[in-house]
Amino acid sequence: MLSPEQVVDTYFLEARHMLLEIAALLDRYDAAAARCEGDPANGRATAGAAKLATLREALGILREQAPTRERTVALLELFARV
Amino acid sequence: MQIIQPHYHGIARTAQDYERMAMSGVVAVAEPAFWAGFDRLYPETFIDYFRQISEFEPTRAAQYGIRHFSWVAVNPKEAENPTLTREVLKHFPEFFAKPTVLGVGETGLHKSTKNECDSLEAHVEIAMKHDQLVLIHTPHLADKAHGTKRVLEVLAGMNIDRDRVWIDHVEEQTIRPCLDAGYWVGFTLYPITKCSPRRAVDMLEKYGTERILVNSSADWGPSDPFTLQECILEYRRRGHSLQEAIEVFHNNPCRFLGQNPKFDIKPIRVETLAEAPA
Numbered sequence: 001m002l003s004p005e006q007v008v009d010t011y012f013l014e015a016r017h018m019l020l021e022i023a024a025l026l027d028r029y030d031a032a033a034a035r036c037e038g039d040p041a042n043g044r045a046t047a048g049a050a051k052l053a054t055l056r057e058a059l060g061i062l063r064e065q066a067p068t069r070e071r072t073v074a075l076l077e078l079f080a081r082v
Numbered sequence: 083m084q085i086i087q088p089h090y091h092g093i094a095r096t097a098q099d100y101e102r103m104a105m106s107g108v109v110a111v112a113e114p115a116f117w118a119g120f121d122r123l124y125p126e127t128f129i130d131y132f133r134q135i136s137e138f139e140p141t142r143a144a145q146y147g148i149r150h151f152s153w154v155a156v157n158p159k160e161a162e163n164p165t166l167t168r169e170v171l172k173h174f175p176e177f178f179a180k181p182t183v184l185g186v187g188e189t190g191l192h193k194s195t196k197n198e199c200d201s202l203e204a205h206v207e208i209a210m211k212h213d214q215l216v217l218i219h220t221p222h223l224a225d226k227a228h229g230t231k232r233v234l235e236v237l238a239g240m241n242i243d244r245d246r247v248w249i250d251h252v253e254e255q256t257i258r259p260c261l262d263a264g265y266w267v268g269f270t271l272y273p274i275t276k277c278s279p280r281r282a283v284d285m286l287e288k289y290g291t292e293r294i295l296v297n298s299s300a301d302w303g304p305s306d307p308f309t310l311q312e313c314i315l316e317y318r319r320r321g322h323s324l325q326e327a328i329e330v331f332h333n334n335p336c337r338f339l340g341q342n343p344k345f346d347i348k349p350i351r352v353e354t355l356a357e358a359p360a
Contacts (some may be wrong), residue, residue, distance in 0.1 A: 017274045031288065063311045 012064050022059070083327060084317055084350060086335035087111040089188075089217070089250060089268060089297035092139050099300070099307055100146040106311050109151035109332075110153065110347055112339060113139060114188040114217050116301060117157040125169040132173070136180045151345060153187035153217055154178075159182035159190075161201035169254050171208055178212050184342045185209055187217025188250065194221065196198045206240055206247075215342050216247045217268075220256065222275060230256040234263055246341055249293060253277055254289060261293060265339050268295040269307035283320060291330050297339060316351065325352050 002010060022073070029052065061074050086337070088323065090111040090320045103111070115128075121323075122128060133153040143150035151187050154177045177183045189205035191198050202218070209216045216235075221229030233249060248270035249260045260267045269282040282296055300307040314331055318324070333349035340347070 013274050017278070021280065024278070028280075028284055044225060055156055062199075 014036075022055075049082055054078060083107050083314065083324065084109050084332050085174055085310065085314065085349065086332050086339075087297060087300075087307065087333065088295050088308060088335040089270065089299050091116050091136060091299065091301040094302035095300060095307070097142065099219070100148055101141055103307060104146040104148055108148055108250065110323065110335075110345075111143060112184060112335075112345075114153040114219075115155040115157065115296045116188065119302060121163070121202045122158050123166070125166060125173070127172040128170045129173055132177050136183050137328070138181050143293055144249065149239055149347065150180045151184050151339065153185050153215075154183060155187050155205055155217075156201060156220060157188070157191045158190050158192040158198050158201065161198040162195065164197055164200065167201050167204065171204060174208055175212060177188065181344060184339055184345055185215030185217065186244075187248075188219040188322055189216070189227075189358045190219030191221055192219075192234055192249075193225060194229045194232045197328060199232060202233065202236050203210060203240065206237065206242060210240075214246075215339070216242075218247065220249060220251045226251075227255050234259060237265075238263075248338060250295075250297075251276060254285065254316070256283070257349060261289060266293045268297055269313075270297055270299045271313055272299065273309065274304060279309055279316050282313050286317065286330060287320070288359060291326070291334065293334075293338075294330065295334055296331060317339075328352065 023062065058075050058078055061071055064071070067074065085107045087108050087110070090113055092100070092111060092113050094116075100226070115132065115135065122131075132152075132154050136154075140150035140151065154174055156170050161167055174186065178185075186205050186209035189202050191202060206216055208214075218233055220226060220233055230249070237244075237247065244264035244327070245266070248266040248268055251270045252260055252267045253269075257267055270276045270283065271279055271282055276299075286294065286296075294308060296313055298307045298310040299305055310331070314327055317327055317330065328350060336345070336347050338348045339345040
């Protein structure tokens, strides 16, 4: 099994890549929202808005330094609600 | 759709890559000189490498109907040996005379040391003296922003034609200053360590398509030439037309590389043919 240091070394770049993809998704959303400014449909409570809120909530779970249960379990339960 | 892969390290890949690229519409690749995974010690090693990419590799690509072009350079990672760099540079003109060599690249910076900056300057000087194109590598990961800034500083002190210089591996934090300074820029798509196909499309949507080249690099490390096709799919999936895709993934390489007359593939346009009356 891997040591804590090995875990970070082995998966750092992959995690960096995945976080950048999430950052890009949120930037993409903001850019799309800016393009649609003034559209009456914009800002309504839609399924897309609920999914975005779930993603933001998931990011909050990932920020916890000492979670009371596994983060993957918490996220899977969170995503099951969408 | 016809595609040009403007940055591709063919000698590190199998013939199957060429076959699959040909089947997916790739009509040409351009192969910059690259780091071999270890620091070479002898000028002759570079000379044989340049012969490989300028003489042999085109024959391999041709078996699949793909045109193969190349560039010559001492890699930035090997610039800490200035004597070696000087010796190799002396041989560049004989390769500029080859029918498929387009210019000097990939030169650039790795750790942005003084020797690297001196080597970059010497590479750009010889390219400009011989009316060649230039392809500049910018550092990876943590050194990206600083290294790109240093590249721009080195170039700013030189008398160069900026239209003939391509700064590669730009990302979200480095694209703006390179475009604003008048250079061409490249997005290099890697599975993990560089830009992703989706992020590349985000930048195309944000900055437009002028003076932008998209490539997969694809070398001996974890890489995949088909990240380029993934990017095209993503671009089309977001509603951009076939002609718009051709502009980015075929015509822009023609416009930049075509500044060297040896690259004779011309931009193309999709037309619907009217049926002749019966």
